[in-house]
Amino acid sequence: MEEKKVDVAIIGSGSAGLYALGKVKPSGKSFVLINGGEQGTTCARVGCMPSKALIQAAEDFHRCKILGRYGVEGHKALTLDTEEAIGHVQDLRDTFVDRVISNSTAHMSDEVFIEGYAKFVEPNLLDVDGLRIRAEKIIIATGSRPVMPKPWAAFGDRILTTDQLFEEEDLPESLAVIGLGVIGLEIGQSLARLGVDVTGFDMLETIGGLDDPEVAKAAIDIIGKDFPLYLGHGAEITEEDDKLRVTAGDKSVLVEKVLASLGRRPNLDNLQLENAGIELGENGMPAYNPQTMQIGNSAIFLAGDVNGDRPLLHEAGDEGRIAGFNATSDKIQAFQRKPPxxxxxxxxxxxxxxxxxxxxxxxxxxxxxxxxxxxxxxxxxxxxxxxxxxxxxxxxxxxxxxxxxxxxxxxxxxxxxxxxxxxxxxxxxxxxxxxxxxxxxxxxxxxxxxxxxxxxxxxxxxxxxxxxx
CATH class of the missing domain: 3.30.390.30 (FAD/NAD-linked reductase, C-terminal dimerisation domain)
Incomplete structure (x- = not known):
């Protein structure tokens, strides 16, 4: 079978992959950028940017409620066209995605930008839908996807993740948010302020990843005024008529839809890393050096959300740069990471x-x-x-x-x-x-x-x- 040979193969054209490319391309090394699925970064498509557009719409509408203190009359009669609001968010999302693509892969030839899902055949050999690519160094930047418990799939489109939320044509009348980390809190508060009847659940006794007891206490009190928070119990979902009943401990609500905000899972499943001699730990992750992004002593590097360490755009950027630098250098260099x-x-x-x-x-x-x-x-x-x-x-x-x-x-x-x-x-x-x-x-x-x-x-x-x- 014919093989395409390159110095560096980057798997994933999200933030980490594109930042890695920014180091690989000017090095003079031959390369390919491989991407399976939707183009555009997680941030632009389903993360940072559409969520901030939703937050801004919610905050602006929410602030209208206090206009009475300044003598503004009629503010209580203001109404919201939710279809128009979600349409505005989607328009902005599409703009951000288009900008990412137009500034990156849109102008790359088929020789260097290859669309398809990669898997390892050997430590330095990839198969992309039948095309074999042999690379001296390989950077894995395949990102992550929302966690979805298998039993919940039976409820169909009534269970949302952030991958589906921003595709909705209108907002539900009622919503249970299960998982009150960053995404759950941001979406929950925003939708509550846009008129959705929101209820939040988390099995932890805190929210937003807080572990300072005083800050956590304040956060629960403040955010709890926007929508009720039920903490300390795992949530169960059952079907009741055409709605879903969410129960946690002695709390139970009937809702139209559920937002599953349970974190994200690294996209490593289908890479067949065992063929590259890479072993996964108990957490499902290979051992790697966060200062070099190198997996063990291999010629493979891990960057961005796929490592599950610091799933943030600026961290993905740094990790992509580190991986790209080391994938094009004769000597592996460790870099000091920035304060979290x-x-x-x-x-x-x-x-x-x-x-x-x-x-x-x-x-x-x-x-x-x-x-x-x-x-x-x-x-x-x-x-x-x-x-x-x-x-x-x-x-x-x-x-x-x-x-x-x-x-x-x-x-x-x-x-x-x-x-x-x-x-x-x-x-x-x-x-x-x-x-x-x-x-x-x-x-x-x-x-x-x-x-x-x-x-x-x-x-x-x-x-x-x-x-x-």
Whole structure:
């Protein structure tokens, strides 16, 4: 059988695959980019971008309800055309997908962009629907798909995942969201604000991946005002007339549809990795180095959502670049990964930066916090709910991490991530400028609280300006 020979084969044209291509293409190495299924990244098609379009529509409509405080009359009579709203989201989604494709695979020849599903025949040999491709290095960037329990398939299109949600022509009257992580919370709150009768379920006692007990408590209280949250029990689904009954513990609701938001599963099943001599661990993943993206000592690299480690676009970008660099280099190079940052775009934002609460040594770590209730800018905005918690090493005063639920958390999280990457201390952060009145003043207050608990102080009072030498 004829074989096509290349230096590098990239499997998957999503974010990680395209970023890997960005390193492979200018290297002068021969390559192919292989993609099975829909083109366009997970972010553009079913993830970050359509969900943010939905969130924006929901937030704008929700804010109309408070116009009465400014003397606006008739705001209570405002209605929403849900078909028009979901159509707007789909139009934006299509725009984002088209942009991705037009800037990537649209102009690639059939010689280098191959559509079809790849599987391993040997460690360096792939089969793509009958076409054999022999590659010296192979990058797996096949992404992930939503988890769907097999028994739920019997309920047909009444069970939605994010892969189907943004294809709906209209919104259901009622919806149960099972799984209250990032996607479940964002979609649940948005649809509730657009008029859907939403009920949330999660077998954990927390939501949004929070493990700081104070932030988790605040989040449950705040988000629970948009739609009821039933926590601590696994959910079961049964059919009742033409609807679905969702039961968890002693709670039960009858709904038109269910959103299964149970996480995502790496797309490794059909690659036949055993033919490449790659063993999968108990978690269904091969052992790989997150600083090189190399699987063991093989010529195969793993990048993006497919590794299940940090399923975020900016992380997929970094991992794609690392994999692409190492796949085109004579020597494997390890790279320092950036501080973790995760943002849940519910209102108010839920954010995690750096070390999580569960990762901290409580004997050597101190915590500072501020409640958003008295913060002037937040009060003016009508968004003075939430809490910011920041963590530092007690002895050195070095900032370690943060969890928060607060308005404009998406901005504060970036500031803190940048500071953690620079190994700054709490005292050094407080010597930076803070404008008035801004939400950053809330962060300043949390840092002041934290500064009073660390041992390492600045050489001069933090309220004093630095002298000029």
């Amino acid at each position: 940052i995760a943002i849940n775009f519910v209102d108010p934002n839920i954010c995690h930066v750096g070390k999580r609460w569960s990762e901290l040594d409580q004997e050597t770590t101190v915590t500072g916090e501020v409640n958003l209730a008295p913060v002037g800018r937040a009060l003016i905005m009508g968004k003075n709910k939430g809490i910011i918690r920041v963590y530092a090493d007690k002895a050195s005063g070095k900032l370690l991490g943060s969890e928060m639920i607060c308005t404009k958390g998406e901005n504060l999280a970036h500031l803190l991530a940048w500071c953690i990457q620079q190994d700054l201390t709490v005292g050094e952060l407080l010597q930076m400028p803070f404008y008035h009145p801004v939400i950053e003043e809330a962060l300043q207050a949390a840092l002041y609280d934290l500064y009073g608990k660390v041992d390492q102080k600045n050489s001069s009072p933090i309220t004093e300006l630095r002298t000029v030498q």
